[in-house]
Amino acid sequence: MAVLLAVYLVLVGQRAVMFVMTGEPIGIAIGVFLIVLPIVGAWALVRELMFGVRTQQLVERLEREDELPVDDLPKRPSGRPERAAADAEFEQYRLDVEADETSWRAWFRLGLAYDASGDRRRARAALRTAIALERDERKGRPASA
Structure with missing residues (x-):
């Protein structure tokens, strides 16, 4: 799912640049919105991935310490x-x-x-x-x- 979201964010980013390059005010506004959307999406994706990595690290530490609940x-x-x-x-x-x-x-x-x-x-x-x-x-x- 993370890879699909990353592909989606890249495609939306490309469309955003195309809208901005039209030079039309409405196209520029749509393009700016579409540029912000992938940035927020990428931030959320990275945050969730880091949460998963950190959580897994704690699971592994508790396993090593034999303190993971059964x-x-x-x-x-x-x-x-x-x-x-x-x-x-x-x-x-x-x-x-x-x-x-x-x-x-x-x-x-x-x-x-x-x-x-x-x-x-x-x-x-x-x-x-x-x-x-x-x-x-x-x-x-x-x-x-």
Whole structure:
């Protein structure tokens, strides 16, 4: 999907230049809009790819440290965890974050618990917090939750 989006952004960018080069005011306006659109799209694409890379790095680190939670929740036919089981396990991860809001590991596990419970927005927010806290830890800065 990322490659298709990149191809799309290049094609839109080419069309934008063609509109600007017409010299017509409406063509220039459309061209400028079409130039901004690929820039915003490219920014969003890079941001999402970096989020995925950083998240995978944290997964690998937790695996090396043998601290990655075991995925033993019962599954629906779709492969997603059963909501009731995920919600029951969620409470422990929430309490872990409350006990130490500066622990990237606790935030990461909370993000996985949010995802298992079906709350993708909060899962991504928790994972972004984990990424920031881990970056601070790695650079020797005081953690800021």
